[in-house]
Amino acid sequence: MKSTKRESDEHFLEESVQVYLRFSDGRWVLDRPTLDGAPLDSVLTGGASNSECECGDPAGCERARAVADQAPLPNAEDLYALLLEALA
Numbered sequence: 001m002k003s004t005k006r007e008s009d010e011h012f013l014e015e016s017v018q019v020y021l022r023f024s025d026g027r028w029v030l031d032r033p034t035l036d037g038a039p040l041d042s043v044l045t046g047g048a049s050n051s052e053c054e055c056g057d058p059a060g061c062e063r064a065r066a067v068a069d070q071a072p073l074p075n076a077e078d079l080y081a082l083l084l085e086a087l088a
Contacts, residue, residue, distance in 0.1 A: 016042065
């Protein structure tokens, strides 16, 4: 049986997304750009970060980071599912 493990699974990669809020009727609500179905905006200027990876393979880690940068960031619905999974 062939392994389905990807090289990126062996590295610690991080990304951060921006969720736009606006103040309405005395409380914070999600703003339309967050809910448009498009991938959320990254707050990192250089794409995914591998600065915390301790793999000892800088070239492999950079290749994994490049692969991660090609994957679309989650949209609001995807983020909701990720939060539900993490908080369950």
